[in-house]
Amino acid sequence: MIVFEKPKALTDVPLHYCPGCTHGIVHRLVAEVIDELGIEGKTIGVAPVGCSVMAYDYFACDMVEAAHGRAPAVATGIKRADPENHIVFTYQGDGDLASIGTAETVHAAARNENITIIFINNAIYGMTGGQMAPTSLPGQVTQTSPYGRDVKACGFPIRVCEMLATLDGPEYLERVAVNNVKNVKAAKKAIRKAFQNQVEGKGFSLVEVISSCPTNWGMTPQKALEWIDEKMIPHYPLGVYKDRSAAKED
Amino acid sequence: MAKLTIRTERCKGCGLCVNACPKKLLKLAGDKINAKGHHPAEITDMEQCIACAFCATMCPDCVITVER
């Protein structure tokens, strides 16, 4: 009996990510959820610009590559083209979603656009070689904050879930992490809910996934997972920030 | 009886599975190197494997299949 195997919603193309990069874990979780909900044939994914730009090669469903930050707008178009028959998700990093694409993110949330957003927060620009991200921690050393992020000069990191939770629009916002088995299981549950919400027509569902970037953090893959516990989660607390339907039931 | 299969040619040797295994049954093969230049993960004692799939859960590259 198979206990664990690669989900069908992933193609067999080898992932280009660095060793130990947790993008691969999150890709797999999304694919597992697509398999479990039986929605691969109607799912259309939107890839961002950043490390996961080539996600279009990895997911077996139809895929669209969007301009940097514009994935929520592109997803809006795809969803509105056939709301009954399209399940649409975007997969975006922190630079894409919380910097250049802030407006698209906020307004898709405000409209309660019936799409699913998987948001990878690893506090750095990976693809371009480790620059400061909108989510880089105060004091974090990056290629463009070599003396540590100075909040006086370049401001504070953005907590996306907390920010979006102030809006009336979004249906569901949760922050998870993928740095240990327990957290990965919780992350999958959240991702599943974010897709299920769309299937049920509930609206905008975003899962922020605290992820690692061993290469640009300058750590071993294991040390990077520990750093998530030590530094990232204290700044970005895990949990549900909005769940409108659950709130109604209470 | 658990069976663990590792696609060693796809393994990047990140070691996340090694740390995830509650029975400490995995290691990176110091004496082997795959075409991509990585030391792939290998299981040291299949008999002891409890098929918990923690290793596969943490594997970013989907190289581990677990059967029972």
Next chain:
Amino acid sequence: MAEKVLMKGNEAIAEAAIEAGCRHYFGYPITPQTEVAAYMSKRMPKIGGTFLQAESEIAAINMVYGVASTGKRVMTSSSSPGISLKAEGLSYLAGADLPALVVNVQRGGPGLGGIQPSQSDYFQATKGGGHGDYRMIVLAPASVQEMADLTMKGFDLADKYRMTAMILADGTMGQMMEPVEIKKPENQDFDKSWAVTGTKGQRAHNIVNSLFLSPEVLEKTNFERYERYAMIEENEAMAERYMMDDAEICVVAFGIAARVAKNAIVEARKSGIKVGLIRPITLWPFPKKELARAAESCHSFLSVELSMGQMIEDIRLAIDCKRPVALCNRAGGIIPSPEEVYAKIAELAKNGGCDK
């Protein structure tokens, strides 16, 4: 034949788009094209379509990109500063070979410029605007009827060649009211097998994408795209000839400038000046053959433009600089008067053959 109704140019665009099967419109408010959005916001909900006021022009064009990816007809409209913001999306639409219709009801620039009519986005429309090697089909209506007809044609051309068609109008054309007949679209089948509609478990996944990291592959996509562009240049150029049969002076003007030029030409003919007009209806592809033919019989050309002189460069290229090309222009939102155009024509007639 359908009956004629009195409509504003902007409304004619919107109604023709709906008649052409467009059910998705995304826009952002900007003068002087707001009637398109207002019209769509009224009509779309009643016919099961989508009208969405986006958070920005950038978002609007990317929503267009999303719908276009699914193979459905989709449009946006804006005016000059808004088109600059859409330039990113226009480049991506080109790179991913997606069909879309984009309307630019031009106003004066650069910068925030003004809100009066202009043609100063000619370069932006015909030479790019966004990054990379690409073209858009650019259609220049000169009447409310053409606002409707070219919108419909624009959708067909966009689908046929998998690219953006742009209606390049101006504030006057947008606001002008004329009787118009919204014709029935021709029934055409376009291949949409590339569209993302969900695999339904019946085919490999489709990918809509403009990223090609291999230089060889990227070069190939560019060369293939330009083969298509060459076909368009060969087959789709359109122009109106007016009093050209015996003309010695060829006025070239599009849109509102062509209407002014016609008045001036009628007056000049009364004075015995042999002058005619070539009115490009497609600005890209530019009607080069028509102009080259005129260069055989005309001693001079006059470009009438609501800009500092942009199309004049294409005229010179089309005629290989064989004849002098003069410019009669106003900018900043001012339309040249028929008298101004007449004066230029008369000047050219007096100096006629100066290059001979």
